[in-house]
Amino acid sequence: DADVTQTPRNRITKTGKRIMLECSQTKGHDRMYWYRQDPGLGLRLIYYSFDVKDINKGEISDGYSVSRQAQAKFSLSLESAIPNQTALYFCATSQDSVNTEAFFGQGTRLTVV
């Protein structure tokens, strides 16, 4: 089983719909992140969480919300999806220290039509 699991892997949704992307990890890490990847751009941070009581906005949080249900679970919601949120979304985890690698999920390809 993968250390970081994202569901769904692919999703097509209509403009205005609410959608939730889920992430679970078995690494035992406190830190979890949501990124989006667009063609020609580097990964950009949407939200991050250092523990279940700590949620922080990243550089592109507008239009998104998150929930840290447990140490192992971190979900990303699009309250009212719009076409420019079409992207590849990645969840990641890392240990509670600097200079440690991040572990990424397989990604969720989201298309908003």
Added chain:
Amino acid sequence: KNQVEQSPQSLIILEGKNCTLQCNYTVSPFSNLRWYKQDTGRGPVSLTIMTFSENTKSNGRYTATLDADTKQSSLHITASQLSDSASYICVVSAYFGNEKLTFGTGTRLTIIP
């Protein structure tokens, strides 16, 4: 503004040949530099992490170098294999209380038989 620039954007080489990918950055205060490999449709996987004091680091056929003075890094791949076909992403970390990652847009490497 913190930036990470990678070159070339894409590269095609014959199986068995060596290649070098470049990364220039303007991130500060510098904490560490990472190289990730991302296969098509998958999440990034860490290859190396280097801190300020490390000049070179190897992971099998992958060798990363870091010149913190000129703010340049390279990733050298020796005796390339078809499985090396992927995008290689340079990521630079800044630290000001919390760690902030800036992602490059990646170099798309294709190995042909």
